[in-house]
Amino acid sequence: MILPPGFQNDNKQVCRLLRSLYGLKQASRQWNAKLTMALQDISFQQSTADPSLFTKTLDTSFIALLIYVDDILVVGSDFQQISKLKQFLDKTFRIKDLGHLNYFLGLEAFRSSNGLNLCQRKYTLEILEENGFLDAKPAHTPINTGQKLTNSEGTILDQPEIYRRLVGKLLYLTNTRPGISYAVQQLSQFVDKSRDTHLVAAHRVLRYLKGSPGKGLFYPTNSRIRLQGFSDSDWVSCAETRKSVTGYCIYLGESLISWKTKKQVIVSRSSFEAEYRALSSTEKIMFSMNALSTLRLIAMLSSKRYVKE
CATH class of the missing domain: 3.10.20 (Ubiquitin-like (UB roll))
Structure with a gap:
């Protein structure tokens, strides 16, 4: 350990590191266990389908938490309950309130009087820039009509990790782009032995995204x-x-x-x-x-x- 600047060591004091959140193999697990226990102590229930989701239902209110490591997204129908939850988390873990939801794990949220819009525009542009498709000609569909990909046509790629990385990012993009779900499902079947025909089909999806990088999901207010x-x-x-x-x-x-x-x-x-x-x-x-x-x-x-x- 390196002593911090200004530390007086006249009495030969020794710094003892009790625990660290980052850098240890069990850090994430221990942190999640402690956070889960703290939320369950205040009557939050952990979802069986998604362990990162916690919900709490009162007589006239509902509140939900979505957790990713040390990032927490809170929504609910009662602002007072949300404020109490923030105070509890700040007292227990010393959190930082970032305000209303704008950007979370690559998802961009835009709220208006008509509803909420979710998209991944920045994430999409990063994919296009990484693969050199920012200036590509847009395509009208993510896949050619009647196209059937196989394991026999085409030559095996010399660098299959490029294809795997691209398919992985497209899979995450389907969180707000249901229109490419079928095309990405077809591409994901060939990550073990990818060929040049599969990469061409993946580039077709990129050209489709080039035409509408900001398209996403809209949740109307009155529905x-x-x-x-x-x-x-x-x-x-x-x-x-x-x-x-x-x-x-x-x-x-x-x-x-x-x-x-x-x-x-x-x-x-x-x-x-x-x-x-x-x-x-x-x-x-x-x-x-x-x-x-x-x-x-x-x-x-x-x-x-x-x-x-």
């Missing part, structure tokens, strides 16, 4: 509270495994709160069977609110209809 879902399937979409692809989206009123594109586990012997499996998986999600995406649910609750600013 009818009605849960509804839509599902579809692409029968025998995979040319190699002959498996179908399920796609669904779930709305709460006019707010899109959950969506997914995923290959089905079992080979469907008919288009009807593929549609039935897609409908079944969508129904399970609709009747299990814990499975809804945490960030999009919190964004919906952050609209003016629910939150007293």
Whole structure:
């Protein structure tokens, strides 16, 4: 250890390091355990679907916390309860209040009287700049119609880590861009043995993003509270495994709160069977609110209809 400037060492004192948050292997785990225990002591419940989400329901109010290491996002319907929670966290851990939500983990939030808009414009521009597509010609669709990617066409990439890094960033971008979910799902199947045809298809997604880097999700203030879902399937979409692809989206009123594109586990012997499996998986999600995406649910609750600013 190096003694800090101005430290008087006339009495041969020794500094003892009790604990450190950063740099230790168990630091994150211990911090999360302590924070979880402190929140549970004041009647917060930890979500079983997402351990980083904590909720508390009172008679006339609701409050939720979303935690990422030492960054905390708080929303609720009672401003007094939020203030009490801030005081508790500041007294226990000495927090810093950054004010209203503007930027969180790459997500940009813009609030108006009409509702809340979530996008990843800065994150999208960083991806385009990193891959040299800031001046590229925009594409109208993220994938060519009828295109089927396989493991046999094309040559293996000399630097597959470039493709893997790009697909990983596109996967995170689907948090606010449901329009690229199907294309990214197709690309993510070839990260182990990526070829030049897969990289060309990934560049097509970048050119599509170039045309609308600021597009995202909008959660209106006045919306009818009605849960509804839509599902579809692409029968025998995979040319190699002959498996179908399920796609669904779930709305709460006019707010899109959950969506997914995923290959089905079992080979469907008919288009009807593929549609039935897609409908079944969508129904399970609709009747299990814990499975809804945490960030999009919190964004919906952050609209003016629910939150007293």
